[in-house]
Amino acid sequence: MTTGKPTVAEVPVRIPVEAYVSEDYARAENEKLWGKVWQIACREEEIPKVGDYVTYDILDESIIVVRSDPETVSAFYNVCQHRGRRLTKGCGRTKQFFCRFHGWRWNLDGESTYILDREDWCEALDAENTRLPRVQVDTWGGWVWINMDPDCEPLREYLNPVSPMLDAFDFDKMRYRWRQWLYFPCNWKTALESFIESFHVDATHPQLGQWGTNRWWCRTGGKHAWHGIGTPRGDAGEIDPRAAMYELFQELWDTVGTTTETMVQAAARAKEELPEGAAPEEVAGFVMQTAAMADAERGVYWPQMTPEHYVECGLDWHVFPNSAILPGMTYALCYRARPNGYDPNSCIFEVYIIERYPEGAEPRTEWVYEPDPTEEKWRKILSQDFQNMPEVQHGIKSRGFKGPRPSPVQEVPVIHFHRTLAQYMGTGTPEDILARG
Numbered sequence: 135m136t137t138g139k140p141t142v143a144e145v146p147v148r149i150p151v152e153a154y155v156s157e158d159y160a161r162a163e164n165e166k167l168w169g170k171v172w173q174i175a176c177r178e179e180e181i182p183k184v185g186d187y188v189t190y191d192i193l194d195e196s197i198i199v200v201r202s203d204p205e206t207v208s209a210f211y212n213v214c215q216h217r218g219r220r221l222t223k224g225c226g227r228t229k230q231f232f233c234r235f236h237g238w239r240w241n242l243d244g245e246s247t248y249i250l251d252r253e254d255w256c257e258a259l260d261a262e263n264t265r266l267p268r269v270q271v272d273t274w275g276g277w278v279w280i281n282m283d284p285d286c287e288p289l290r291e292y293l294n295p296v297s298p299m300l301d302a303f304d305f306d307k308m309r310y311r312w313r314q315w316l317y318f319p320c321n322w323k324t325a326l327e328s329f330i331e332s333f334h335v336d337a338t339h340p341q342l343g344q345w346g347t348n349r350w351w352c353r354t355g356g357k358h359a360w361h362g363i364g365t366p367r368g369d370a371g372e373i374d375p376r377a378a379m380y381e382l383f384q385e386l387w388d389t390v391g392t393t394t395e396t397m398v399q400a401a402a403r404a405k406e407e408l409p410e411g412a413a414p415e416e417v418a419g420f421v422m423q424t425a426a427m428a429d430a431e432r433g434v435y436w437p438q439m440t441p442e443h444y445v446e447c448g449l450d451w452h453v454f455p456n457s458a459i460l461p462g463m464t465y466a467l468c469y470r471a472r473p474n475g476y477d478p479n480s481c482i483f484e485v486y487i488i489e490r491y492p493e494g495a496e497p498r499t500e501w502v503y504e505p506d507p508t509e510e511k512w513r514k515i516l517s518q519d520f521q522n523m524p525e526v527q528h529g530i531k532s533r534g535f536k537g538p539r540p541s542p543v544q545e546v547p548v549i550h551f552h553r554t555l556a557q558y559m560g561t562g563t564p565e566d567i568l569a570r571g
């Protein structure tokens with residue numbers, strides 16, 4: 135399937151550790167990064183009806199994302215314009231926003247509708263200075279994105295090339311299959327960086343290497359980067375591709391969910407029905423075609439895209455700053471990491487899978503807080519990744535460590551992440567720091 139793409143390579147660099155361990159840096163991120171970037175606040179499916187809202191918190195900021203009419207999603211700073219009380223927490227459905235302190239109210243467009251004894255202020259309060267201040271909001275891929283910078287670039291410009299490349303996957307038609315989160319004892323970047331490269335797969339997830347291992351190709355575009363499966367290292371030995379594909383899909387289904395039941399069943403059929411000696415490409419083609427037909431029968435369409443485009447999209451996208459999307463034909467595995475206050479050693483980490491379902495068959499899901507990072511609660515693959523994250527956060531602080539040195543070939547997304555971050559933060563890029571010695 136995904137083989138042999140040319141790789142974007144970088145010069146070798148060391149990333150300054152400050153970005154991971156400094157409280158001052160974490161505070162500067164609040165101003166220079168989080169106040170300026172487009173970030174995912176929620177999925178549209180979380181606010182399907184008028185009045186549905188989600189409260190999105192990032193550091194000291196809290197933002198209400200609300201469906202203010204059937205076609206419009208609005209975002210407001212979650213702060214009463216009287217004396218500053220927060221108005222909402224979590225999610226829910228409401229006809230208006232109501233402050234519990236002195237009872238001021240707003241409609242779903244953020245316009246002030248009630249102020250107790252308004253005449254006390256004489257003429258000082260008007261519609262403009264009492265409305266809930268707006269936050270920039272837009273949607274793409276079924277996600278609601280917010281940006282606190284009133285002068286920000288439009289979302290689609292910001293997302294380029296994520297949006298033109300991944301539009302074909304129709305993420306907006308997908309619905310949550312599963313979603314879990316936890317607080318994690320590492321920097322939000324340490325967490326996310328465990329999921330935007332696959333160079334760690336052989337050592338961290340050795341069970342996946344039994345069907346052979348690969349080098350990985352990487353690409354960058356705009357603020358973002360992605361990678362895919364490159365050339366096999368040739369260590370697979372004598373493997374029947376029919377059995378290999380079935381076993382790999384079954385393993386992925388059991389240990390992380392980055393496939394679907396349909397794909398596993400199609401791979402099982404390939405194993406049964408294809409003749410001995412079938413080439414890997416033939417097996418892959420059979421599985422894709424069989425799965426597409428089986429999905430069509432149950433009312434799940436496959437998006438239209440050329441095989442070349444599918445290959446080009448690779449396996450895993452880093453969407454700057456804090457999301458990762460692993461796209462599949464009918465599903466995507468996604469990660470989001472955010473700081474948990476200004477402690478550089480703590481983050482909020484979320485993992486979720488979205489999937490395209492037959493109409494009406496979407497499961498009802500809620501965010502599950504699952505603090506126990508074990509295989510039992512998070513399945514095998516994630517529990518393996520979770521073992522690295524706090525150890526990295528700890529090790530990075532050592533006097534014996536001068537900074538991460540990602541592979542200039544296979545961990546390009548990590549390097550590119552810090553280059554883009556440095557531009558927002560106004561610090562030297564990793565290359566600059568290296569040049570300074």
Ligand code: FES
Pocket residue numbers: 214215216217218219233234235236237238
């Ligand atoms: S603080 Fe909200 S009404 Fe007074």
Ligand SMILES: [Fe+2]
Pocket residue numbers: 328329334335338339515519
């Ligand atoms: Fe991993």
